Amino acid sequence: MTHWTMIADLRRCVGCQTCTASCKHANATPPGVQWRRVIDMEFGDYPDVQRAFVPVGCQHCEDPPCMHVCPTTATRKRADGIVTIDYDLCIGCSYCAVACPYQARYKTDHASYAYGPEIASETQRIDKGRLGVATKCTFCVDRIDAGLAKGLTPGVDPEATPACVNACISLALNFGDRDDPQSKVSQLLAENQHFRMHEDLGTSPNFFYLWDKEPK
Numbered sequence: 001m002t003h004w005t006m007i008a009d010l011r012r013c014v015g016c017q018t019c020t021a022s023c024k025h026a027n028a029t030p031p032g033v034q035w036r037r038v039i040d041m042e043f044g045d046y047p048d049v050q051r052a053f054v055p056v057g058c059q060h061c062e063d064p065p066c067m068h069v070c071p072t073t074a075t076r077k078r079a080d081g082i083v084t085i086d087y088d089l090c091i092g093c094s095y096c097a098v099a100c101p102y103q104a105r106y107k108t109d110h111a112s113y114a115y116g117p118e119i120a121s122e123t124q125r126i127d128k129g130r131l132g133v134a135t136k137c138t139f140c141v142d143r144i145d146a147g148l149a150k151g152l153t154p155g156v157d158p159e160a161t162p163a164c165v166n167a168c169i170s171l172a173l174n175f176g177d178r179d180d181p182q183s184k185v186s187q188l189l190a191e192n193q194h195f196r197m198h199e200d201l202g203t204s205p206n207f208f209y210l211w212d213k214e215p216k
Contacts, residue, residue, distance in 0.1 A: 008054070060139060064083050066134075075096055194211065
């Protein structure tokens, strides 16, 4: 079975925010909405202080809390692990945003513009179907499905791969089928120590973070 998975290598991420910018460009998200963002973290005690840049967003959980609280079944999990939102069913109650432990959901009630007055390049890309409803990272599911229909491989062929992964200048982001032992994500998980956010909650995210080499 296919299991789409994203990996962020924290040893490689430089905090450039190119993934954030590419996501906004690909999905035309409004000002203040960042489906892919990067947290700048510092830890340790002087003089042994370290800094890490951590890409975050929807974790596409195996057991998504957002899905369980949705009163209209607008939030669903596909067999391949991608968590989706049906905007036609969403009533904008925001229960999912409250339930999400990753702060990955957004709701925009009115169209807004980055530079104040309306400009054509922004108004042309406004999706009225995404106003007044919950939105989040979709792993660029439209790209994945369209690419698969053409016989392409997500994570290998850029046309079928999430925009943030394509844009990553340091190759910190990777995407692919975790159930395929030949995929890069499977090999990265096998060769490196990794963790998932809030694993203690039992959500089983399909988003992994690499931190060090697996000891031999």
